[in-house]
Amino acid sequence: MPHLTSAVATPSRAPEIQLDPQGMERLRGLVRDHADALVKAFYDVLLEDREAQGFLHHSIVQERLSPSLRTWLIDLFAPGLDVEGKSFIARQTKIGEVHARIKIPMHLVMAGAAVLKGRIADLLADDEARFDQLRLVGERIDAALLLMSQSYVKGTMNRARMDEAYRLFSLDQDIHFERESQRASLMEWSQKTLFRILGAGPNEATSALGRSPFGLWIRHRADFLFEASPHLERLNQAIDRIDEDLLPRIDAGDRAESLTALQAGVEEIAFLLNEMFQGLAGLEGGRDPLTRTLNRRFLSSILSREIGFANANQTPLSVLLLDVDHFKRINDEHGHPAGDEVLRQVAEAVTENVRPSDFVFRYGGEEFLIVLVETTLQQAVAVAERTRQALEARDIKIGGAERLRVTASIGAAEHGGHPDENYLIKTADEALYRAKQAGRNRVEQNG
Amino acid sequence: MPHLTSAVATPSRAPEIQLDPQGMERLRGLVRDHADALVKAFYDVLLEDREAQGFLHHSIVQERLSPSLRTWLIDLFAPGLDVEGKSFIARQTKIGEVHARIKIPMHLVMAGAAVLKGRIADLLADDEARFDQLRLVGERIDAALLLMSQSYVKGTMNRARMDEAYRLFSLDQDIHFERESQRASLMEWSQKTLFRILGAGPNEATSALGRSPFGLWIRHRADFLFEASPHLERLNQAIDRIDEDLLPRIDAGDRAESLTALQAGVEEIAFLLNEMFQGLAGLEGGRDPLTRTLNRRFLSSILSREIGFANANQTPLSVLLLDVDHFKRINDEHGHPAGDEVLRQVAEAVTENVRPSDFVFRYGGEEFLIVLVETTLQQAVAVAERTRQALEARDIKIGGAERLRVTASIGAAEHGGHPDENYLIKTADEALYRAKQAGRNRVEQNG
Known part of the structure; x- marks a missing residue:
């Protein structure tokens, strides 16, 4: 009986170009001699990217990733390397898995690899051998990228499935309870702040709403639950206004107006929170509620x-x-x-x-x-x-x-x-x- | 206030190598002259792959995909092409989206592209210009692959999320009702078959279990619901045994033994079905059932x-x-x-x-x-x-x-x-x- 599940892929590759031992050794020596500059050129491409900047801080690149890339690059031009051999396949596959886990997008790795190819081409001596050397550079880098891409895509798909499962799980939790408990959390901050302002409470330091349990919840849960909601941005802005504008003014003694503004801000946040929770209801149904047919x-x-x-x-x-x-x-x-x-x-x-x-x-x-x-x-x-x-x-x-x-x-x-x-x-x-x-x-x- | 959502990527590319107009025209003429052979070499790689064979039948490749690839390849070596221009980016992005939708894995496209590069390198005339021509071939193909990869991964991730959402939705349906209704469907087939064999029923043609509503449900729903179950393979084998071995023997007149075997087969299927449904309960909880902490x-x-x-x-x-x-x-x-x-x-x-x-x-x-x-x-x-x-x-x-x-x-x-x-x-x-x-x-x- 036929099945829906598909077989594992076995990618086919072209036979590799052969260099004479001297040409190979010269190529390898050249890559080794310029390894630092090549590694830098690769990461410059990644760090130029806005998306990558968030997760690839310079210190991390320096300390951990650069040495790995350097070794990878030099090993790639080892004379006896077999790009169809088990150890090569295992190594590149592993790199793709790691990239999926730490979210280095495949297209950025490809962009970096394109720069590497160009830099190495620039370095090749202007002689008979360089055409074949360039072919070999391309072939080996492409063979590695192909294997990385395969495991990267697999890892990234698994991750996407899990992310979605978690998102749906979050939506499936007791949303009413969550709404009330966050409303209470907001009110608790508001009350504490008012007591402090009125001098009736304990003499605490000003505590920003963004740093309160409510603020933390908004950043680490709501951002996920309400991903698509237009209200979330407004709610975040309202929190920022309170923390960056109103609290400092109140601390500076400007009470009358600021208190009114604070009350309005908290009310707006409570309103937006409620709206966002309302928007969740029925949003994720697998069936059309009217006809019970599939969504x-x-x-x-x-x-x-x-x-x-x-x-x-x-x-x-x-x-x-x-x-x-x-x-x-x-x-x-x-x-x-x-x-x-x-x-x-x-x-x-x-x-x-x-x-x-x-x-x-x-x-x-x-x-x-x-x-x-x-x-x-x-x-x-x-x-x-x-x-x-x-x-x-x-x-x-x-x-x-x-x-x-x-x-x-x-x-x-x-x-x-x-x-x-x-x-x-x-x-x-x-x-x-x-x-x-x-x-x-x-x-x-x-x- | 900072957010979890990341910015859109802007991949960085290396500046392109410049060929003189004649070198460029020669390269383009060569690609055009050998376009059919190049296209064939590309698809030979894809069709060699077991995974790809399932969805890329030869007739489809001939009729639809080959002409597209041919045009893409010739256009890739257009003299005035700007690989950072809007129309190039839009075109390659679109190809990546289509590949994600029709499930042509990115690593297979990369394998095909590597073969293209090798074939074009073989075709280049042995003169001064060929080193730069080879660089340009690599650069343009890589620029296209990078953009395809970016949109392919995005599309594939969206697809994976949706697949997971549908899987969880299916698990969330009324599983008890489904179990009873499929058990009834199996018994109905069994009863009809027995009546026919005993000559008591209408003179229908032998109807295979695999072709019955039960068989269809197993292929198009159970394969998804019970993806991970070890019982599914056994259940499919039991259906095959009935359809391919027992029914022909019964039709050939060998009743006594075959009827006993048929009864045993149906009972085994009912047992396995029940086991699989039991396995679903609690399998997908987002929380550990004992401690209520996250899974x-x-x-x-x-x-x-x-x-x-x-x-x-x-x-x-x-x-x-x-x-x-x-x-x-x-x-x-x-x-x-x-x-x-x-x-x-x-x-x-x-x-x-x-x-x-x-x-x-x-x-x-x-x-x-x-x-x-x-x-x-x-x-x-x-x-x-x-x-x-x-x-x-x-x-x-x-x-x-x-x-x-x-x-x-x-x-x-x-x-x-x-x-x-x-x-x-x-x-x-x-x-x-x-x-x-x-x-x-x-x-x-x-x-």
Whole structure:
């Protein structure tokens, strides 16, 4: 029985150019003699990058990474080196893994390697041998980069999966409890600060909101939970205003105005915090809440898996794209609750006519996309036609005694081997367009 | 206020080598004249790869990808090409995105590019210009690969995140319902098949289990849900045995033995299915079920984020590694339930002594790892000491009137700028080792 999981890669490489022993030794000597300058040139490229600056401080580069690169570079031009040998593969693979872990992007390593190639080319003596030497330099660096890239991508994908798992786990925690406890934490800071200002509290030093438990939580938890929220930036600015502007003014004796501003600042932060927590609710559902069909954000994961399966096992695969006819008119004439009920009924009609192994997505406002596994175009058209008729026959109750009849147009397309999922969807969309053009309430195919 | 999110990358490139117009034109003519052979050499490398074969069938390569590569290659040696220009960057970025979507691994593209470089080098005329021509070939191909790699990795990471989100969503569905409905689906196939064999049912053609709704579900859902399960392979083999061995024998008239074997096969499948569903329960918890501390699988995501934050903002960061003293003896003398209670109490003592913004992990059997954000070594040691004393003072009830006292050894380490999270953990582990060596129930630091 065929499986979805794919085999491990075995990359193929070109045979290496051969240098005579003297040419090889000269090349190696040259790299060794200029190793420090080459290493510096490599890291200059990395440190120029804004992204890299954050995690590659100069002292780290000096103390730890530079000596490793130096050894790597000199070893790369060892005369007997076998770029298909186990130890070479293990070493470069390990480097890729480390880069994934410490987040040195592969493209920056490639940029640094391109600079190394250029510098070494500049250093080569102007003689007969230099063409082959340059080829060998390119080949060996490329062989190393290829192996690094392979393990880097694997490590980075694993990391991305884990990051996502953690993010979803965080969202799944008791959000109500978290909201109340952070609100309390903010109020506690505010109260302590007021007592201190009023002279009634213990004579503590000014404690910045950003340094309080609330501030720490915002930096180390909220930044993750509310990644996408536009409120987070405003909340951070409000904290900065309090810490950098208001507290110093209060400490300097300017109380009257500053206290009002402080109160307004804390209220704004509480408001934004609440808004952000509200925004979390329902944000991450895997299903469309109205129709219980799959959320479109999973379409790419699923369809690309199924395309891989179909290509690997030579099994058929089809998709349907269904659009409710005249949906806008239904909404306009009968109101949104009626429109919602129509969408629920359409989803039900679709779901009743497919198998447990198929996938139904809410694709757009009134559009559904259905992935039919191991299904030919002919079979897909039959499913579409059955669904179309089932929907046409439904009496849809919309509040009170009022009943509606709705129809849908459907485009069917079979996967033809093209590895891009967008291509298959586009093909189904073209068929749907023709079904609409031909008068609606019909199925068209595009194979 | 500093943030965890990093800036967009701006990779730096080396200045390009300049060829005279004739040298450039000769190079371009040569690439154009041999374009078909070069394209073939590139795809031969990809199609040699087992992983790539699954998604790159020869017809697809011929019809769609080869012409694109041909154009890309010829355009790459256009005389006026600016590898830092917008249109070049946009084009290569787009290619990387498409490769991520259709899952052409970056390292295979790099392997193909290495072959291209070698072939073009072989084609260069043996004259003065060829050294610079070779440099330019390398530079332009590398410039393109770098941009592709950047967008490929980004696209692949997004895909990995979405795949993981979908996987967790699937696990979160109503697993009990799914189990019963697939068991019913298996039994339905089995019953239909028996009726047909006994001649009592309608005269249907033999329908393979692999083709039944159950078989489809196994291939398109279970393969994903039970990715890691050792039972899945056995279940697939059992289906294959029924379809490829038993059914043909039954159709050929060999009933007696085959029916017994069929019954055994169906029972085995039902058993394995049940086992796999059982294995799902609790598998994916974000927290350790016993101690409610964080699951170790999130450690890398969290610690690497915090290291990035500390490096970017120059804030301190520390970790504690805590090990319960003589835990084995507690288990041996008082039994596992007592050991479990001890672990719960230790977790509670730790949690009560850290802030809401810190992270507590179950790191090993009786080990806990604590990430203390924005905390210096001195502060970390104070937290560790407070925790150690709090634990020492606890009376731990273990069933009935029996009470225990336990202690723990703690190693503290501060992050010193090293970007690898494993390094920080190793440092804390060394401190913990010294605390154990020095007699246990104490805190040691290693900064």
